[in-house]
Amino acid sequence: EVQLLESGGGLVQPGGSLRLSCAASGFTFSNYAMSWVRQAPGKGLEWVSGISGSGGSTYYADSVKGRFTISRDNSKTTLYMQMNSLRAEDTAVYYCARSQGSSGYIELPVDYWGQGTLVTVSS
C-alpha cells in the first residue's frame, strides 16, 4: 500500500525557515517523480514544486522560486522541502504528492497524496 506521511509543519514567524519531510513507503520511491502541492485555508490547490525520480531535475512555481528548495533522499525514501524567507502568504496545508507511473518523469498526473502538514506563518 502506497503511503505518504508528511511532517515538519508548524508555526513560524515571517522571515523564518522550516523543513518539511515526506516519508514514502509501499512503492519503489526512486522510480517516481514527487511534488509538493499546497492549499491555503479555504482556498484552492497550488502546485509548488516537483522533482524527478532521480532527483536530477527540479521545478518550482514562481511564487516560491529562490526561497524553497525541493530535494529527495532515495536511500531513505524521503522527500524534503526546505522553506526559507517564509511569508504570511505561504500559510497553507502542504501535501506530498506522487506522480503516476514509474518512469520518474514529472509530466504526469498525481495519483497519490499524503494527508498534508499545516504551515502557519505568523508573528
Next chain:
Amino acid sequence: DIVMTQSPDSLTVSLGERATINCKSSQSVLYSSNNKNYLGWYQQKPGQPPKLLIYWASTRESGVPERFAGSGSGTDFTLTIRSLQAEDVAVYYCQQYLYSPFTFGPGTKVDIE
C-alpha cells in the same frame, strides 16, 4: 505560465441529474508527439486530500465510477458527472501537467439541490 480557468465556480444539481464542469487552459496542453492532452481532474472532499479522477483528459483512474467522464482537447475540457450521487459533493479541480509550473484551475464546488 499556463493559466487554468474553470466554470462555473459552483453548481447545484439534483440527485440523479447531470453535472458539467468546464476547464480552459491559456495555451494548448495537447502534446503533438504523442497526441495526448496533459490534463487531469481531481475531486476533493472536505478535510481530505484530492483524489485523481481522470487523466489524459478522458482516462478514468482505476476504481473511479463510470458516471465520471472527461472530454475535450487542446485548450477546452469538460468533466461530466452523469448521474450525481450524494457522495459526489466536493470541489473539482483540473490541472495541466505538460509545462511547469503544473497549474491547477480554481476549482468548482458541486452541491446537491
